[in-house]
Amino acid sequence: xIQMTQSPSSLSASVGDRVTITCRASQTISSYLNWYQQKPGxxxxxxxxxxxxxxxxxxxxxxxxxxxxxxxxxxxxxQPEDFATYYCQxxxxxxxxxxxxxxxxxx
Amino acid sequence: EVQLVQSGAEVKKPGESLKISCKGxxxxxxxxxxxxxxxxxxxxxxxxxxxxxxxxxxxxxPSFQGQVTISADKSISTAYLQWSSLKAADTAMYYxxxxxxxxxxxxxxxxxxxxx
Numbered sequence: 571x572i573q574m575t576q577s578p579s580s581l582s583a584s585v586g587d588r589v590t591i592t593c594r595a596s597q598t599i600s601s602y603l604n605w606y607q608q609k610p611g612x613x614x615x616x617x618x619x620x621x622x623x624x625x626x627x628x629x630x631x632x633x634x635x636x637x638x639x640x641x642x643x644x645x646x647x648x649q650p651e652d653f654a655t656y657y658c659q660x661x662x663x664x665x666x667x668x669x670x671x672x673x674x675x676x677x
Numbered sequence: 678e679v680q681l682v683q684s685g686a687e688v689k690k691p692g693e694s695l696k697i698s699c700k701g702x703x704x705x706x707x708x709x710x711x712x713x714x715x716x717x718x719x720x721x722x723x724x725x726x727x728x729x730x731x732x733x734x735x736x737x738x739p740s741f742q743g744q745v746t747i748s749a750d751k752s753i754s755t756a757y758l759q760w761s762s763l764k765a766a767d768t769a770m771y772y773x774x775x776x777x778x779x780x781x782x783x784x785x786x787x788x789x790x791x792x793x
Contacts, residue, residue: 571739604779606722613772613783614714614722625781657722661778665738668722 572596572660576669582677589645591672593658598638602662605634605643608671609654618643619661648674679703681711681773681784688790689763696759697787699773706754707731710777713747713758716786717769727777728756763791 573596583589593603601621606614616625618634621641631646645652653676658669684698699711712727726737730749737747749756756773768791774780 602778606780608722613774613786614780615783616779616781619779619781659722659724659779664727664736665724665740666778667724671721 571665572599572662572667574658574660574667574669576656576658576672578672579670580673580675582675583648584677585648585650587648587677589648589652589674591643591656591658591674593636593641593643593669595639595641595660595662599660599662601637602660603634603636603641604659604661605632606657606659606668607652607654608657614657617656645674679775679782681775681782683771683773683784683787686788686790688792690793691762691764691791693763693791694759694761695763695789696757697771697789699756699758699784701730701754701756701775704775707751709775711749711756712774712776712780713745713756714772714774714780715741715769716772725758725771729777730754730756763789765791765793767791 575594603621605618608614622634633644655671655673680702710727713725715723725741728735728747730751746759770786772786773784775782
């Protein structure tokens with residue numbers, strides 16, 4: 571299985587901050603990388619697919635980059651509704667494993 | 678509007694069997710794979726497996742192969758996740774989601790509690 575490692579596991583930030591979350595794959599996965607947001611008690615929601623493509627309806631403050639083994643999710647200006655847990659997922663090969671998650675908390 | 682509606686919460690005893698469901702609507706059910714994701718209490722997301730409702734081809738994570746069965750009935754646009762003998766360690770929220778390489782629509786989740 572391809573292992574996905576996110577960093578940090580959690581972070582504290584203020585509204586308006588620029589936030590970056592990283593995800594590293596245990597082997598090259600080209601651009602087969604998705605990002606999801608999950609709020610407490612809710613199902614996850616797809617934000618970014620194919621490393622940098624914004625899912626329809628997702629605000630443009632979210633962006634993704636990277637290829638190979640190293641990827642980033644950036645929130646350009648953190649909004650109150652962005653406090654949540656974020657997961658990366660490789661879609662290169664089954665099982666399409668998730669990272670362990672990054673919890674974004676209010677500072 | 679694409680919707681995946683899952684069956685309700687279940688409370689079961691160890692050793693019992695269970696089948697939970699996920700009904701798709703608002704799109705061509707046979708045109709998209711359906712996947713299942715486990716989330717244990719306070720933990721992250723785990724990819725369990727996927728099924729093609731059109732021909733019932735399925736793929737499992739090695740961690741779940743032999744532990745669960747994924748199936749689908751395209752005549753009623755419904756996918757299933759089933760256990761033949763539940764364990765306490767199966768206590769979790771289970772989500773279905775649409776897609777093979779990315780999950781672009783999710784069900785609301787089914788909470789399964791296994792306790793004696």
